[in-house]
Amino acid sequence: MDLVGLLAFNVVAGIATLVLITLGLGVIYGMMRVINLAHGEFMMLGAYTAVTAVDAGINIWVAMLVLPPVLVGLIGLLLERTLIRFLYGRIIDTMLATWGVSLGLIGLTTTIFGNMVRAVPVPVGGFAIGRYGASLFSLVIIAAAIAGLVGMLALLRLTKFGLILRATMQNPNMAAALGVSPPTIYMATFALGSALAGLAGGVLAPVSGISPSMGAAYISRAFITVLGGGPAIITGTGLASSLFGTINSLVSFETTPVIGDVALLAAAILMIRLLPQGITGRFLRRSL
Amino acid sequence: MTILAVSRLRSGYGRIPILAGVTLGVGEGEIVGILGHNGMGKTTLLRTLMGYLPATDGSVQFDGRDITRLSPTARARLGIGYVPQGREIFATLSVAENLRMGCLRQPDADQTIAAILQDFPRLTRLLDRMGGALSGGEQQLLALARCLCGAPRLILLDEPTEGIQPSIIEEIIETLLAVRRRRPVTIVLVEQNLNFIAALSNRILILQKGEVTREIPPEVARDRTMIDEFVGMA
Numbered sequence: 001m002d003l004v005g006l007l008a009f010n011v012v013a014g015i016a017t018l019v020l021i022t023l024g025l026g027v028i029y030g031m032m033r034v035i036n037l038a039h040g041e042f043m044m045l046g047a048y049t050a051v052t053a054v055d056a057g058i059n060i061w062v063a064m065l066v067l068p069p070v071l072v073g074l075i076g077l078l079l080e081r082t083l084i085r086f087l088y089g090r091i092i093d094t095m096l097a098t099w100g101v102s103l104g105l106i107g108l109t110t111t112i113f114g115n116m117v118r119a120v121p122v123p124v125g126g127f128a129i130g131r132y133g134a135s136l137f138s139l140v141i142i143a144a145a146i147a148g149l150v151g152m153l154a155l156l157r158l159t160k161f162g163l164i165l166r167a168t169m170q171n172p173n174m175a176a177a178l179g180v181s182p183p184t185i186y187m188a189t190f191a192l193g194s195a196l197a198g199l200a201g202g203v204l205a206p207v208s209g210i211s212p213s214m215g216a217a218y219i220s221r222a223f224i225t226v227l228g229g230g231p232a233i234i235t236g237t238g239l240a241s242s243l244f245g246t247i248n249s250l251v252s253f254e255t256t257p258v259i260g261d262v263a264l265l266a267a268a269i270l271m272i273r274l275l276p277q278g279i280t281g282r283f284l285r286r287s288l
Numbered sequence: 289m290t291i292l293a294v295s296r297l298r299s300g301y302g303r304i305p306i307l308a309g310v311t312l313g314v315g316e317g318e319i320v321g322i323l324g325h326n327g328m329g330k331t332t333l334l335r336t337l338m339g340y341l342p343a344t345d346g347s348v349q350f351d352g353r354d355i356t357r358l359s360p361t362a363r364a365r366l367g368i369g370y371v372p373q374g375r376e377i378f379a380t381l382s383v384a385e386n387l388r389m390g391c392l393r394q395p396d397a398d399q400t401i402a403a404i405l406q407d408f409p410r411l412t413r414l415l416d417r418m419g420g421a422l423s424g425g426e427q428q429l430l431a432l433a434r435c436l437c438g439a440p441r442l443i444l445l446d447e448p449t450e451g452i453q454p455s456i457i458e459e460i461i462e463t464l465l466a467v468r469r470r471r472p473v474t475i476v477l478v479e480q481n482l483n484f485i486a487a488l489s490n491r492i493l494i495l496q497k498g499e500v501t502r503e504i505p506p507e508v509a510r511d512r513t514m515i516d517e518f519v520g521m522a
Contacts, residue, residue, distance in 0.1 A: 163389065166380070178389050179438065
């Protein structure tokens with residue numbers, strides 16, 4: 001029974017991790033249709049922001065939860081203004097440009113911080129599930145994922161900005177005829193997606209080996225989850241993360257994390273074969 | 289007072305010229321119909337007036353201000369409303385959310401929507417329905433209502449009867465007449481439905497090969513033989 005409890009807790013933590021790494025890409029790719037191959041590097045920048053801030057003596061919670069989204073959001077805003085805004089609607093060009101950005105960010109980070117693995121201390125201890133020990137920090141990850149999903153849902157559903165964002169992504173010309181400035185909305189949306197990627201990097205910093213190339217470990221899982229989720233980014237991210245996170249965690253538990261990743265990829269291939277538009281392309285179409 | 293003054297306006301798609309020097313003026317409170325065959329430049333004229341297509345020559349003045357180079361956003365904020373051909377409803381937003389999009393610059397969106405719905409009773413029971421789930425006629429009413437939510441001084445209305453069943457066309461005519469009685473709104477109406485354009489317009493301009501070639505009174509548009517004589521529309 002204790003083992004089942006531990007396993008269930010790890011599955012939920014795995015789902016939450018997937019939600020965190022996917023949410024920013026869900027905004028940038030799912031809503032804006034911009035294939036951002038630098039998403040993993042945005043997370044990496046969030047992690048480096050956290051580790052640098054902790055080393056500078058800043059409170060670890062501020063370093064993990066506040067500074068990474070702010071800084072990476074600003075970097076995203078700058079990138080959108082100087083590069084991405086010229087490439088909307090040009091998928092291949094966007095892919096090449098963001099790939100170049102990812103390589104540039106890896107190179108820049110390596111130059112500044114060196115090619116070594118750094119770490120942020122885990123700020124909380126553990127607790128017992130029966131005879132087994134579990135990390136309290138997993139609860140932080142779960143809370144951050146829930147806050148991210150609920151926050152995004154509230155933003156999109158309850159705020160004027162969310163309404164304008166949804167309308168503009170659907171039909172920018174018509175939104176302009178109603179007085180909206182689509183370039184401003186695109187800029188804000190890209191910055192929001194970048195900030196979410198930064199938040200993910202910051203939150204996951206204590207459980208990640210922080211290195212310039214760490215983004216590569218996240219990018220494929222993030223894209224798979226966004227594609228599996230379909231057009232409704234919140235519901236889709238939640239459902240696809242639950243499915244893939246469960247498969248990944250259970251198989252990893254029974255075998256190894258590598259086999260767990262293989263199982264996740266196999267499940268994703270099967271899903272895209274069966275549901276090419278993703279889960280919310282077939283079900284729950286009215287959801288956000 | 290002239291609210292819209294267009295002078296020798298030229299525009300087109302890439303290297304293909306469509307408008308070949310349109311000149312027209314619209315007085316405040318007027319409904320001016322634009323009539324012409326397919327391909328004569330009616331929709332291009334409205335898209336250029338709204339700023340979607342750049343003017344290659346000529347000028348557009350709105351309320352005495354030169355707006356020739358302004359973006360669609362800037363024109364909308366000045367008080368120009370646009371109801372495009374095909375309606376362009378936000379399909380995955382509800383009817384209420386579509387109306388809220390029209391109210392972005394209004395201080396009290398709820399009050400504005402409540403006032404607009406008095407002229408659109410059919411929409412009242414559809415507020416929670418997705419825009420994409422409405423019939424063509426309902427979408428047209430929604431597009432009109434959404435535009436009116438922004439309290440525009442000038443509305444550019446592009447083929448509102450296209451693909452709409454006759455009973456709804458009558459409803460749209462009555463709605464527009466009721467709207468006009470309540471609010472001082474000016475309309476430039478592009479339409480091919482002769483009865484519709486005749487019922488609403490104060491005067492009708494004939495557009496041929498990208499130019500305004502003549503002006504006719506609305507009663508002429510009711511007589512298909514006369515129209516045939518003028519522009520070969522019958």
